[in-house]
Amino acid sequence: MIQNPVLPGFNPDPSICRVGGDYYIATSTFEWYPGVQIHHSRDLATWRLVARPLNGPALLDMRGNPDSCGIWAPCLSHADGRFWLVYTDVKRYDGSFKDAPNYITTCETIDGDWSDPWFVKNTGFDPSLFHDDDGRKYFVVLQWNHRGRGTGGNPAHASFDGILLQEWSPEAGLTGPCRKIYDGTDRGLTEGPHIFKRDGWYYLTAAEGGTGYDHAVTMARSRDIWGPYETHPEKHLIDASHAPDHPIQRAGHGQYVETPDGQGYHSFLMGRPIAGADGTGRYCPLGRETGIERVVWRDGWLWLEDGGTLPRVEVPGLVAAEPEAPQPCETDFSGDVLPAEFQWLRTPEPDRIFRLGDGALTLIGRESPGSWFEQALVARRQEHFAYAAETTVVAFEPETYQQNAGLTTYYNRYKFHAALVTHDPDAGRSLVLMSCAGDYPDGGVEMVGDPVPVAGGPVELRVEVDRATQRFLWRQGGDWRPLGPELDAAVISDEGGRGEHGSFTGAFVGMICFDITGLGREARFSRFAYQPG
Structure with missing residues (x-):
């Protein structure tokens, strides 16, 4: 069984990808250096830290970044014989504005020396890179609306102004039109977009509801990458907001991955709240951690294998494996x-x-x-x-x-x-x-x-x-x-x-x-x- 969280302690916004029989998860590191943690697994149950790629001044310098800024929601992918990492270095948190430059870097090996980054744009945060079947690459990112008064610890829905799509290449950078392809659902605070393709459909997953206790994974699809995108019949693929006593809370922001034999899994961030010293309140000292759930296809949509939207603490894995005991x-x-x-x-x-x-x-x-x-x-x-x-x-x-x-x-x-x-x-x-x-x-x-x-x-x-x-x-x-x-x-x-x-x-x-x-x-x-x- 896979025991959630698979990455305990501060490991949020998990972007997962597979290369052959190897699985990799990249997570946010915010103001901690070096930037981005990448873990590796062959069974989805046991994971080992193998790289922190943003490890020099050409790739990352966060001096002056406020608390909880820096590296937000990286996206890791593999195409053309290389790994691709998209990341944001957020320079401002409180107030109406988000100064959020986005970059792309690449490397042939996960633990090698990553290239000097391409600057992409400052539109918003949580960028991802989609590699289509025809070799084209598309940059996907949240658009931030400073007129929406998104004030730090009290985020405003109006500041989260939809998901943008534009073609990108290493040679030419951004080319062609930039279009909004998805506004999200009434849950709002739509961010963390990832696109994948299956059976002629383009699927978009996004995080919604903010990264607190209303968090969720939302899914949409379209026959055309440019849309229009229709939302999942139940809106949310993963969501624990309706079950406050469930041991996994704040479930959202993740990515789909498929095993070589076609089994589906979805990463997600999660929190495990405890009560305060007086027995009241909900506190997550371990921060936002990484979990994995098994998903199945039905009628052209993903669903949690066990039904509903609540992620499980124990999930069927790929091989029989004993959980590792905590080690000093x-x-x-x-x-x-x-x-x-x-x-x-x-x-x-x-x-x-x-x-x-x-x-x-x-x-x-x-x-x-x-x-x-x-x-x-x-x-x-x-x-x-x-x-x-x-x-x-x-x-x-x-x-x-x-x-x-x-x-x-x-x-x-x-x-x-x-x-x-x-x-x-x-x-x-x-x-x-x-x-x-x-x-x-x-x-x-x-x-x-x-x-x-x-x-x-x-x-x-x-x-x-x-x-x-x-x-x-x-x-x-x-x-x-x-x-x-x-x-x-x-x-x-x-x-x-x-x-x-x-x-x-x-x-x-x-x-x-x-x-x-x-x-x-x-x-x-x-x-x-x-x-x-």
């Missing part, structure tokens, strides 16, 4: 390459924020946790509702409270907690607990409790997360000791702070160093461990 992950940073599970924020110049060598990860203190430009933060996704993470700050000698290094649970600049080694004017070298619990728009940071003096030398830091609560601990030899009280872990989630539609990534845990004096005080970390609960 530990690194001593002895290599010269950052382990694959880690990413950083925005910058294509990682040598300015970290380096590996001499058995340690050295973070070079840069801007504050509130910066959109250059943060020394190296972190990995939270993939489990309960986990523990540890690190050792083996060397850090701050001279002012403006120099800090330690362990953080992080969503964005408004939603994080951190246990930090710093210098206190009264206590000297100390540990402090810093929290920003979704305080928008002011972004106020609270110092929780009093500084705890610590001796010179290494300091071990630990965080234990249990669904909606978390606690930091520390030690310098001896037993672990708590640092401050329990904290609200639910705020480190999509719905924390601004709430639904306010942000789109997921919870991370990792190492941070900032020096707002601008002098670049360095911190050395000798290890990092992540243990599923």
Whole structure:
């Protein structure tokens, strides 16, 4: 059985394609660098990260991008003996405008060096590329209407102004007319278009309802690629909005794929909400994850194999396979390459924020946790509702409270907690607990409790997360000791702070160093461990 989610933790907007017996899923990475995660599978059940292709300044530079901007909804395809990746680098989130340049890059191998990108246009986001039987290629994208006042966490339907189609080629770029081919249904917020062809029909799937709890996959078809497109008899192929107690919520935005023997599957993004610490509310600390459902053809339309529109937690797969048990992950940073599970924020110049060598990860203190430009933060996704993470700050000698290094649970600049080694004017070298619990728009940071003096030398830091609560601990030899009280872990989630539609990534845990004096005080970390609960 396929166990959903197949990609746990922040892995949204899954674009799936097949090359022979190999399946690939590309997912959004927003402000995290390198851009786009690509996972590989041969059975649709077990997946392995194989590439993050947008890994240099020619392909991606997100310095200055606001939270939850950057790479939205890539599309991965294979044609002409090459992989093709279409992506958007969104430069603005709040307000009426979306500055959203779209690009296309290509590579013969999934893990090779991708080409310098072709710029396509700025019309909107969620682009895709359709390769027709006659060799022609078509660029498909949402049109954004700034007159519709689409205001960030409160999206306006009028801003989502239909799906556009135009022919494109590597040699000539966009050619011929640009036409709107689909306005969507009354669910609105129509985005995430993908086209495929079968039995003489052009099929269009789109995401609707926004990426929160009204999300859905909508389907339409036409005999002509230019339309008109008729909508599915039930409108939505995948939709959990009518079943608030179903374990899979926020189901939408995916793509159809067919096995070599004609079986149909559809990827989709999903959320698994938990209650807050007080037992109320719905929070998705793991962000928007990737699921897969089995689909069947009936009367020229796709339907979920099990009927209805609710995706299942367990789905029949291609081969008999036991689900993999959660595994701990530990690194001593002895290599010269950052382990694959880690990413950083925005910058294509990682040598300015970290380096590996001499058995340690050295973070070079840069801007504050509130910066959109250059943060020394190296972190990995939270993939489990309960986990523990540890690190050792083996060397850090701050001279002012403006120099800090330690362990953080992080969503964005408004939603994080951190246990930090710093210098206190009264206590000297100390540990402090810093929290920003979704305080928008002011972004106020609270110092929780009093500084705890610590001796010179290494300091071990630990965080234990249990669904909606978390606690930091520390030690310098001896037993672990708590640092401050329990904290609200639910705020480190999509719905924390601004709430639904306010942000789109997921919870991370990792190492941070900032020096707002601008002098670049360095911190050395000798290890990092992540243990599923």
